Amino acid sequence: MGTLRILRVYEEPEPDEYRVLVDRLWPRGIKKDRIDVWLKEAAPSTGVRNAFGHQPEHFAAFVADYRAELEHNPAVAEIRSLAGEHGKVVLLYSAKDHRQNQAAVLLDFLNGVETKLD
Template identity: 40%
Template sequence: MTAIMTKRIYDAPAASDGARVLVDRLWPRGVRRDAADLTGWFRDIAPSNALRAVFHHKPELWDAFCERYAQELDAHPEALKPLEDLIAKGPVTLLYAARETTYNNAVALKSYLEKRLG
């Protein structure tokens, strides 16, 4: 399977990133669109605003967040198709804006995709 990585959008782009995909619903503060070097912005696969508000990067809610986020993704498989197409072609880096590097939607999405794509 192709490599799926995660990275803060505030970190400098690297050649090893492959396709760079922003997976947040909101555009990150202080990032110029031309400097982001994005392949795409897939806001439709970001967690719902309601789920984001409940979780708010609290480690104690991580498992519940991942489960509910997976349910949201399962309910809209068509939204995943463009991302899955990119993954089939080569390395993909899922970009996020959160300061929390362990408990965020990109990490949850990476885990979900790795299970889904086998």
């Protein structure tokens, strides 16, 4: 598998990175040519996303719920396949918080590590 990292969709990726948007909703002001593939199936379900609401006090529950969803999500295998095909993949997200967002949880899940809750 190639390398994976996360980046806010409004930041500039490296020129050789394959850009995968992992948000369920399209981010405001982003043109389609800035994204190689939109894998909204990798995002948390609407219920899990809304329960989190980007509130720090709900992050631990969000991590547990989203990781449970990822256990059976075929999009995980698709991301791993893309990483194998393209070498460098950047998972793009639109949340303002660089640590407490679904892309950070997804990256930890793909790397087989626990997400830090602090």
